[in-house]
Amino acid sequence: xxxxxxxxxxxxxxxxxxxxxxxxxxxxxxxxxxxxxxxxxxxxxxxxxxxxxxxxxxxxxxxxxxxxxxxxxxxxxxxxxxxxxxxxxxxxxxxxxxxxxxxxxxxxxxxxxxxxxxxxxxxxxxxxxxxxxxxxxxxxxxxxxxxxxxxxxxxxxxxxxxxxxxxxxxxxxxxxxxxxxxxxxxxxxxxxxxxxxxxxxxxxxxxxxxxxxxxxxxxxxxxxxxxxxxxxxxxxxxxxxxxxxxxxxxxxxxxxxxxxxxxxxxxxxxxxxxxxxxxxxxxxxxxxxxxxxxxxxxxxxxxxxxxxxxxxxxxxxxxxxxxxxxxxxxxxxxxxxxxxxxxxxxxxxxxxxxxxxxxxxxxxxxxxxxxxxxxxxxxxxxxxxxxxxxxxxxxxxxxxxxxxxxxxxxxxxxxxxxxxxxxxxxxxxxxxxxxxxxxxxxxxxxxxxxxxxxxxxxxxxxxxxxxxxxxxxxxxxxxxxxxxxxxxxxxxxxxxxxxxxxxxxxxxxxxxxxxxxxxxxxxxxxxxxxxxxxxxxxxxxxxxxxxxxxxxxxxxxxxxx
Amino acid sequence: xxxxxxxxxxxxxxxxxxxxxxxxxxxxxxxxxxxxxxxxxxxxxxxxxxxxxxxxxxxxxxxxxxxxxxxxxxxxxxxxxxxxxxxxxxxxxxxxxxxxxxxxxxxxxxxxxxxxxxxxxxxxxx
Numbered sequence: 001x002x003x004x005x006x007x008x009x010x011x012x013x014x015x016x017x018x019x020x021x022x023x024x025x026x027x028x029x030x031x032x033x034x035x036x037x038x039x040x041x042x043x044x045x046x047x048x049x050x051x052x053x054x055x056x057x058x059x060x061x062x063x064x065x066x067x068x069x070x071x072x073x074x075x076x077x078x079x080x081x082x083x084x085x086x087x088x089x090x091x092x093x094x095x096x097x098x099x100x101x102x103x104x105x106x107x108x109x110x111x112x113x114x115x116x117x118x119x120x121x122x123x124x125x126x127x128x129x130x131x132x133x134x135x136x137x138x139x140x141x142x143x144x145x146x147x148x149x150x151x152x153x154x155x156x157x158x159x160x161x162x163x164x165x166x167x168x169x170x171x172x173x174x175x176x177x178x179x180x181x182x183x184x185x186x187x188x189x190x191x192x193x194x195x196x197x198x199x200x201x202x203x204x205x206x207x208x209x210x211x212x213x214x215x216x217x218x219x220x221x222x223x224x225x226x227x228x229x230x231x232x233x234x235x236x237x238x239x240x241x242x243x244x245x246x247x248x249x250x251x252x253x254x255x256x257x258x259x260x261x262x263x264x265x266x267x268x269x270x271x272x273x274x275x276x277x278x279x280x281x282x283x284x285x286x287x288x289x290x291x292x293x294x295x296x297x298x299x300x301x302x303x304x305x306x307x308x309x310x311x312x313x314x315x316x317x318x319x320x321x322x323x324x325x326x327x328x329x330x331x332x333x334x335x336x337x338x339x340x341x342x343x344x345x346x347x348x349x350x351x352x353x354x355x356x357x358x359x360x361x362x363x364x365x366x367x368x369x370x371x372x373x374x375x376x377x378x379x380x381x382x383x384x385x386x387x388x389x390x391x392x393x394x395x396x397x398x399x400x401x402x403x404x405x406x407x408x409x410x411x412x413x414x415x416x417x418x419x420x421x422x423x424x425x426x427x428x429x430x431x432x433x434x435x436x437x438x439x440x441x442x443x444x445x446x447x448x449x450x451x452x453x454x455x456x457x458x459x460x461x462x463x464x465x466x467x468x469x470x471x472x473x474x475x476x477x478x479x480x481x482x483x484x485x486x487x488x489x490x491x492x493x494x495x496x497x498x499x500x501x502x503x504x505x506x507x508x509x510x511x512x513x514x515x516x517x518x519x520x521x522x523x524x525x526x527x528x529x530x531x532x533x534x535x536x537x538x539x540x541x542x543x544x545x546x547x548x549x550x551x552x553x554x555x556x557x558x559x560x561x
Numbered sequence: 562x563x564x565x566x567x568x569x570x571x572x573x574x575x576x577x578x579x580x581x582x583x584x585x586x587x588x589x590x591x592x593x594x595x596x597x598x599x600x601x602x603x604x605x606x607x608x609x610x611x612x613x614x615x616x617x618x619x620x621x622x623x624x625x626x627x628x629x630x631x632x633x634x635x636x637x638x639x640x641x642x643x644x645x646x647x648x649x650x651x652x653x654x655x656x657x658x659x660x661x662x663x664x665x666x667x668x669x670x671x672x673x674x675x676x677x678x679x680x681x682x683x684x685x686x687x
Contacts, residue, residue: 181578182582184578185575185578185579185581185582186582188575188578188579189579189582189583189671192579192668192669192670192671193670193671193672195668196668196669196670196673197670199668225670225672
């Protein structure tokens with residue numbers, strides 16, 4: 001029987017945590033010392049040997065280990081090896097000394113490491129020659145091959161193998177650490193992903209932005225990062241019993257089904273801290289019906305303390321299934337979004353409350369003078385209209401509306417006898433009347449939120465030619481807000497009924513405005529104002545009626561508070 | 562298509578680990594350098610297909626690294642992606658003259674980085 005070549009294991013890794021490359025490196029360290037590294041399975045089969053070892057090992061030592069029938073059996077030694085064994089010296093192969101120790105993984109014997117060398121029994125004795133003939137090699141040739149090799153005694157090879165043992169432990173630990181590093185890097189990559197998404201979201205959390213826009217962006221971002229087919233959001237509104245869901249992505253789910261899904265999710269998510277995750281919708285107790293349209297579902301509640309404000313949900317992962325990484329990501333997004341949502345709600349509450357209070361304040365003023373009922377509201381609307389006409393920013397338009405609303409607040413400080421007098425005012429009474437812009441500015445002075453509209457209140461009785469009050473300033477020196485409100489104020493005064501006269505027809509009021517352009521009014525503004533025309537004003541008037549109805553509602557609500 | 566080699570330079574080892582894991586998993590060969598000088602030497606020795614570099618690094622900044630590579634004929638064709646701290650912007654002429662094709666600000670999305678890498682490599686092939 002000729003045994004020229006040995007089958008070499010083609011596996012990359014022999015035991016779970018020890019790659020062939022690691023064994024090759026170790027073998028190379030011991031090769032110059034005339035040592036050969038081998039490894040057995042726990043059952044004794046050869047799984048590795050140093051393929052670069054000298055011919056003494058390749059042709060003689062390794063085949064003896066590999067083919068038990070060639071020489072004395074190693075079986076007894078192998079059988080005694082356990083995970084707890086220490087370094088053992090095996091002398092049962094002729095001419096060879098072997099140090100063996102267990103290779104342990106997870107406290108179990110995963111293999112046996114062997115370090116082989118020429119032993120002191122190598123003297124071309126009878127046993128060695130028998131093996132040579134069995135292997136078909138020439139004894140003299142073998143002797144030549146072995147000549148240069150050092151002979152190892154039991155103690156010497158034990159020392160070497162203890163060194164090897166330490167190196168293997170280091171290698172295994174290193175391999176483990178590398179695996180751990182990769183796993184940590186993987187987790188870190190997920191965290192980066194999450195962080196960059198949250199960063200992106202939080203930069204979009206401006207309160208003046210419409211919350212629908214925020215949630216749309218959030219859904220689109222999550223859809224991309226998580227790799228899902230559809231992403232949806234449902235927010236509960238104070239006025240409505242069920243939330244209005246929106247679904248983004250390439251899902252074709254009928255609107256009715258989207259509603260059903262959001263309603264059932266709100267149910268399922270209430271009182272739940274962790275995300276809901278269904279990787280197989282077929283046969284699911286609650287969401288089984290959705291399996292006609294989708295395979296998988298993930299959802300998290302948007303909650304403020306224990307109250308569920310809404311939910312975020314994802315449908316169908318493009319690759320694989322929803323896992324803990326996805327639920328962690330969605331949870332973070334939900335937490336961020338809930339904070340945003342809560343802020344939006346608080347902002348709406350506070351803003352609504354403030355607007356309500358301001359409206360009541362102006363109603364209180366108008367109530368003092370029954371004949372000017374609704375005047376402040378109308379001036380506010382007209383001023384807003386004019387501000388829009390001259391293309392002011394959205395923010396400025398809203399501020400001017402507010403200024404229009406509050407322009408006559410100072411009349412609270414004017415005696416009712418003066419306000420309600422039907423005849424001509426005396427000089428003294430007129431002086432009292434003229435104080436209302438300043439009183440108004442003083443009243444509002446301490447409300448931080450309306451500080452920027454004070455010029456509008458204070459200067460709405462200035463005239464373009466400088467003959468107005470209280471400051472008597474002219475032209476562009478009058479704050480624009482004041483010029484706008486002045487025009488709206490006069491127009492409304494002319495077109496509504498007063499104690500001392502009936503309302504003027506629209507056409508007459510407009511020609512009066514035109515006549516006073518440049519003296520009382522800013523000519524530029526007058527021109528813009530007149531562009532509206534009679535039809536435009538009739539339309540505004542309808543808006544106003546609508547507004548009155550809304551105001552009545554608001555006052556009802558305030559009364560119930 | 563042969564395996565593309567990407568050189569990643571950053572003095573923060575966690576960035577190196579995350580980026581190289583992501584790129585290795587996507588089938589790229591990855592070389593890493595911990596500062597600008599090391600990156601310069603590695604780029605000259607290995608001629609990677611792409612450089613991903615941090616801006617703030619000891620010895621040689623990311624920008625200086627790119628400029629040095631651009632000056633050397635053998636490395637001037639290597640495109641670069643620059644990682645910067647958020648809110649930091651480079652002047653357009655700096656990026657144009659240094660082969661910097663994209664900028665990503667930290668914390669960046671590894672997924673986004675990978676798609677940027679693919680875009681840059683495809684753009685180069687075209």
